[in-house]
Amino acid sequence: MKLTSGLGSQLTVDLGALARNWNALDKVSQGALTAAVVKADAYGTGIEMAATALYAAGARFFFVATPDEGIAVRTALPSAHIFVLNGLYPGAANLYIRQNLMPVISSMDMLEEWLNKCVERNEAYPSAFHFDTGMNRLGFRLNEAVTVRERIARLSYAPQMVMSHLACADIPSHEKNRTQLALFGSVLNQFPGIPASLANSAGLMTGRDYHFQMVRPGIALYGGRAVVGRKNPMATVVTLHAPVLQVREARTGETVGYGASYSLSRDSRLAVIGHGYADGFLRALSGSNARPGAKVFVRGRLCPVIGKISMDQSIVDITELGPNVPKPGEGVEIFGPNVSLDEQADVAGTIGYELLTALKGRYTRNYVGNGYLPE
Numbered sequence: 001m002k003l004t005s006g007l008g009s010q011l012t013v014d015l016g017a018l019a020r021n022w023n024a025l026d027k028v029s030q031g032a033l034t035a036a037v038v039k040a041d042a043y044g045t046g047i048e049m050a051a052t053a054l055y056a057a058g059a060r061f062f063f064v065a066t067p068d069e070g071i072a073v074r075t076a077l078p079s080a081h082i083f084v085l086n087g088l089y090p091g092a093a094n095l096y097i098r099q100n101l102m103p104v105i106s107s108m109d110m111l112e113e114w115l116n117k118c119v120e121r122n123e124a125y126p127s128a129f130h131f132d133t134g135m136n137r138l139g140f141r142l143n144e145a146v147t148v149r150e151r152i153a154r155l156s157y158a159p160q161m162v163m164s165h166l167a168c169a170d171i172p173s174h175e176k177n178r179t180q181l182a183l184f185g186s187v188l189n190q191f192p193g194i195p196a197s198l199a200n201s202a203g204l205m206t207g208r209d210y211h212f213q214m215v216r217p218g219i220a221l222y223g224g225r226a227v228v229g230r231k232n233p234m235a236t237v238v239t240l241h242a243p244v245l246q247v248r249e250a251r252t253g254e255t256v257g258y259g260a261s262y263s264l265s266r267d268s269r270l271a272v273i274g275h276g277y278a279d280g281f282l283r284a285l286s287g288s289n290a291r292p293g294a295k296v297f298v299r300g301r302l303c304p305v306i307g308k309i310s311m312d313q314s315i316v317d318i319t320e321l322g323p324n325v326p327k328p329g330e331g332v333e334i335f336g337p338n339v340s341l342d343e344q345a346d347v348a349g350t351i352g353y354e355l356l357t358a359l360k361g362r363y364t365r366n367y368v369g370n371g372y373l374p375e
């Protein structure tokens with residue numbers, strides 16, 4: 001669902017900041033190709049617009065999760081190289097070939113289906129191979145590397161790339177990183193000369209050893225925090241504003257919201273905003289007397305969300321603003337330059353990735369900063 005009235009929540013995506021973030025990461029990964037991960041509608045920013053801006057910045061390799069996302073990128077970017085992280089969906093090989101999508105093959109079943117299609121059409125269609133080095137998510141098991149090598153050798157087939165994925169890259173000192181790096185090295189021994197890729201955003205920031213021939217940043221492109229416990233160096237890309245619906249006065253002792261979970265210890269001024277959990281403003285961001293919730297940015301100041309977040313509204317204590325009272329229709333910053341996505345994610349006990357991709361369709365998306373794009 002897309003509202004176009006422009007009266008509801010406004011998501012502003014700074015494509016210039018997105019491009020600058022890609023350039024900054026590309027500098028760090030010097031010597032390796034810097035791809036761009038644009039899965040989940042480019043982390044909520046809009047896959048066509050984001051991919052186009054990233055391509056203009058210099059990105060040529062794109063990672064999506066699903067074939068549908070791959071088709072969206074292909075439509076926007078006829079000459080991009082597109083990898084589908086979820087792999088080959090059964091029966092979809094013809095679609096991948098038609099759209100020039102490369103499956104990231106992670107099982108013997110996927111490999112057989114892809115190779116059979118190559119044999120049938122007498123063409124070595126490109127793909128990547130994913131080996132699991134410690135997540136038990138997608139990927140061949142390490143002990144399948146020899147079988148995979150022997151299987152493709154018989155057909156003289158070679159993948160475009162061999163990859164794996166780090167489980168704990170957000171904590172650079174975690175020993176699992178070194179373990180996975182070593183295991184990945186053992187896989188690569190089976191595929192000499194094939195380009196390799198291991199690093200997500202955090203892996204990219206962790207050091208050269210993790211770069212190999214291609215890095216795969218996602219969250220850092222969109223301004224999110226990749227590495228825990230460090231200052232986030234990325235530019236803010238996404239800003240979300242929600243409209244004030246009503247400003248009301250309330251008295252000491254009165255309660256706020258469902259469950260009466262917040263009672264006022266002073267006479268207060270409250271702003272009711274048109275943004276709730278149905279918009280992706282997680283209920284875990286609610287504030288009770290026992291536990292503070294999210295803060296939002298109103299008229300130059302951080303103000304607490306109090307009471308339970310409802311489906312379509314939430315309530316903000318704006319008493320501290322004094323006479324500087326926002327007007328109905330005015331936007332309140334839910335996250336952006338003044339309320340970091342990751343601070344808010346911390347309050348909800350989640351990660352910035354989830355807040356970005358939890359945004360539902362009930363907002364208008366505005367793109368700014370795309371002046372660098374060729375006309």
Ligand SMILES: *Cc1c(COP(=O)(O)O)cnc(C)c1O
Binds near residue numbers: 217226
């Ligand atoms: C999502 C994903 C990435 C990007 O990760 P970020 O932490 O967002 O940089 C890279 N590789 C794989 C396999 C992924 O699933």
